[in-house]
Amino acid sequence: MFREEVALAYQEIQDSICEGLAIADGKAKFEEELWQRDGGGGGRTRVMQNGNVIEKGGVNFSAVYGKLPEAVKKAFKVDSDDFFATGVSIVMHPENPFVPIIHMNIRYFEMDEQTRWFGGGIDLTPHYVIPTDARFFHHRLKQTCDSFDASFYPKFKATADDYFFIKHREETRGVGGIFYDRLKPESTGLDFNQILEFSKAVGNTFLPIYTELIDRNRDQEYKEEHKEWQYLRRSRYAEFNLVYDAGTKFGLETNG
Structure with a gap:
């Protein structure tokens, strides 16, 4: 089935990224936790921390299914109860303040043959x-976008600029990306x-x-004031995720 093909492709991407990041860091290794979701499905959570480059980061895969909560059905404007969702989600927080925070998500959502779609994006949040x-x-x-459709990058960049904006502070979360x-x-x-293929x-x-x-940027020297600024930028990052992030809300509402 198509959904299994997507999930397998995403697992392979998770494996490749984890291998490459471990090599780039040179010290930290990913620790894996396998989990099962009550109601259907599960995933692989992989966390790296206290490395030469990465202070803490996660490269996570999930494939979950079951019944959609009423709140999610209303938000998605759908009537069907059954859903399947799979994806890879990444956030990396570096030790050096001159190395940026990066976030990536690729995902596939399906209710039936007529109601299914892909989503995702990559965005960058430099401290400096x-x-x-x-x-x-x-x-x-x-x-990457142009190799599929020249209209993708300007559209997806504009969407990212709008999405990754902390409205109550009138601040962007970073330098954008695509969404x-x-x-x-x-x-x-x-x-x-x-x-x-585009998602991959x-x-x-x-x-x-x-x-x-x-x-x-990994070898740039930094001082305590640079770390203090890094902590402030991280607090803004967490603030955005708790207040605005759609993926966080979906995960909490579906227990996945």
Whole structure:
């Protein structure tokens, strides 16, 4: 079935990214926890911490299914009860304040053959904005998007700029990236297999982007005031996730 193909592809991406990040860090190793969801499905949580580069980060895979809560059905504007969702979600918090925080998510959601879609994106949150790094980051994302549809990058970049904004502070969370949701044939002109390939391409873009940014900045010297600023930026990051993040809300509402 298509859903199993997607889940397998996402597991392979999780494996590849974990292997590459462990090599890039050179010290920390991922610790894995397998979990089962009451109601159906489960996942693999992998956490790296206290490394040469990564202070703490997670590369997590899940594939869950079951009954949608009424609140989620209302938010998604759907009538069906049964759902399947799979994805990879990543957040990396570095030790050095000059290495940026990075977040990636790729996901697939299905209720039936007529109601299914892909979503995801990558965004960068530097503690200290380095213009050349930001340009490199966006250039690589544009290359990935352009290989499928030249309209993707400007659309998904604009969506990210709007989404990753802390409204009550009038602040952006970082330098943006790409963010997309509900990708399906009717909205893209691609079939589901092609959209899966795009989703995989986004996932496979993560590692070369982040290892390059690590290599550029991991040896920069920093002082206590740089760490204090890093902690402040992290607090904004946590604030956004708790107040606005759609994935956090979905996970809490579906117990997954």
